[in-house]
Amino acid sequence: MDASAQEIGRLISSAKVEGTSVENTKGESLGHIRDIMIDKLSGQVGYAVLKYGSVLGMGGKLFALPWDQLSYDTERSAYVVDVPVERLKGAPSFEENTQPNWSDPAWNRGIHDYYGSDADWFAHN
Numbered sequence: 683m684d685a686s687a688q689e690i691g692r693l694i695s696s697a698k699v700e701g702t703s704v705e706n707t708k709g710e711s712l713g714h715i716r717d718i719m720i721d722k723l724s725g726q727v728g729y730a731v732l733k734y735g736s737v738l739g740m741g742g743k744l745f746a747l748p749w750d751q752l753s754y755d756t757e758r759s760a761y762v763v764d765v766p767v768e769r770l771k772g773a774p775s776f777e778e779n780t781q782p783n784w785s786d787p788a789w790n791r792g793i794h795d796y797y798g799s800d801a802d803w804f805a806h807n
Contacts, residue, residue, distance in 0.1 A: 703760040704732055710767055743775040748799035
């Protein structure tokens with residue numbers, strides 16, 4: 683995709699979202715977006731997969747952050763989430779070589795409850 687077509691007004695390509703920094707409201711780095719998960723039926727973005735704790739791209743854990751918990755800050759060029767570092771470290775996570783059961787309603791509810799998300803895109807599964 684042409685780089686100029688990756689961001690048009692309010693729309694942005696997933697290729698440009700991946701790799702974007704994520705910070706908490708205190709300005710502390712929480713890592714970067716590794717992936718985004720989109721509901722095939724509704725078209726809504728469900729989660730940003732955050733990679734945290736890697737060194738030179740190696741290691742680290744992955745966290746599913748409900749998309750509604752992120753906001754983009756144009757001055758920081760980063761997504762911002764109201765999660766202290768210590769709370770993130772205690773959040774449900776997974777490794778690069780494993781995947782959670784994304785379609786499990788109980789797993790989804792647990793993630794949304796942990797972060798205080800009211801999003802209900804998965805309620806219709």
